[in-house]
Amino acid sequence: MTQASTIPLPADWRDFFALTKPRVMTLVIFTGLCGLLAAPGYINPVIAFTAILCIAVGAGGAAALNMWWEADIDAGMKRTSARPIPMGRMKPTDARDFGIMLSGASVMTMGLAVGWLAASLLALSIFYYAVIYTIWLKPRTPQNIVIGGGAGAFPPLIGWVAVTGEVTAMPLLLFAIIFMWTPPHFWALALFVQTDYAKVGIPMMPVVKGEASTRRQIIIYSILLVPLAAAPWFIGGTGAIYGVAALSLSLAFLALSVPVAFRQAQAGDGMKPEKRLFAFSILYLFALFAALVVDRVAFYQGWIA
Structure with missing residues (x-):
């Protein structure tokens, strides 16, 4: 340095x-x-x-x-x-x-x-x-x-x-969800700012492995995120409020990753699918963890069993 x-x-x-x-x-x-x-x-x-x-x-x-x-x-x-x-x-x-x-x-x-x-x-x-x-x-x-x-x-x-x-298992799952969410979130950003990273010699995935490889990995991580995000519900650590929210949000995340994965960006096209995925990925994490809290409050208030 x-x-x-x-x-x-x-x-x-x-x-x-x-x-x-x-x-x-x-x-x-x-x-x-x-x-x-x-x-x-x-x-x-x-x-x-x-x-x-x-x-x-x-x-x-x-x-x-x-x-x-x-x-x-x-x-x-x-x-x-x-x-x-x-x-x-x-x-x-x-x-x-x-x-x-x-x-x-x-x-x-x-x-x-x-x-x-x-x-x-x-x-x-x-x-x-x-x-x-x-x-x-x-x-x-x-x-x-x-x-x-x-x-x-x-x-x-x-x-x-x-x-x-x-x-315990629950906080480790919360850790794992963010861990799995990070690559598609950040690579969506890296795709439309990759020239910056290339200029300063930082080996971000799009710079070193190319866009095609990065796009494939975005959808792979997005697929893996679906069951992982729902895992707290599957193990009984949360109720249905979180479970439904996790599946809905994760499937929406996956849907937005599809056009990112299966396209070749052209110069001057604005990278709109990549920017949409990046913006939604931030909303995704906020909404997912908010659902976790709502689910816990609902349980303590007796709204759900």
């Missing part, structure tokens, strides 16, 4: 906030909260708030470390060139120190206030994203997003463990 060549200007709070990748953090917070709310048992509301805050701060710390390490890569990509370090609004070392501070504070607070198992999982998720994915996988293999998908899959597992204090 080499530092950005621009002379940094004084950064303000907006630049530090941008380092945390707030749009990504929204999904992290939501899935972590859903894992916490869906878990069986009781947790004090103050402790629950602390757990979600720690998940958010830890995710922000990992994102800041990612931006510090990839400053030069970000500068070369149109999609990321306006970030604080490439724009010269912040010293790379300030971003690094900010990321370390957030990461350390989130893990220690989680351990002291919530529990050390949840804190250990949070620490692992930060290490997974900042080191395993960012430093090791991303610049070396087209399977980077497949293996690296585990980084974004931790929040519901951590939220669940914050309540129960143990890792």
Whole structure:
């Protein structure tokens, strides 16, 4: 990693906030909260708030470390060139120190206030994203997003463990759902920004293996996602509300992946199927985890058996 060549200007709070990748953090917070709310048992509301805050701060710390390490890569990509370090609004070392501070504070607070198992999982998720994915996988293999998908899959597992204090089949399934969802979600994006990745030498799947291979793998992962998303219902961990929602949403996801898989994009065609799949994939995860919480509330209220 080499530092950005621009002379940094004084950064303000907006630049530090941008380092945390707030749009990504929204999904992290939501899935972590859903894992916490869906878990069986009781947790004090103050402790629950602390757990979600720690998940958010830890995710922000990992994102800041990612931006510090990839400053030069970000500068070369149109999609990321306006970030604080490439724009010269912040010293790379300030971003690094900010990321370390957030990461350390989130893990220690989680351990002291919530529990050390949840804190250990949070620490692992930060290490997974900042080191395993960012430093090791991303610049070396087209399977980077497949293996690296585990980084974004931790929040519901951590939220669940914050309540129960143990890792069981249900939170592992929630982890696996996000893990399986990540490749088709990210590759749909990579298909219409692949020139950016090629320009900076990042071996994303469309760049290294080509569009045809990437499109085939998108539909394969989308097919596998259907039974996996419904698995919590199949094992009796949820009721019919979640089960019907999971099957409906996953079949819609699969339907949108079909035109992506079986077409050859032409220059200037706008990549509409790929953009539709990417946009729906975000809605998919929000709706799926919302259904999980609604199902749990319905069970506790006696609306369903």
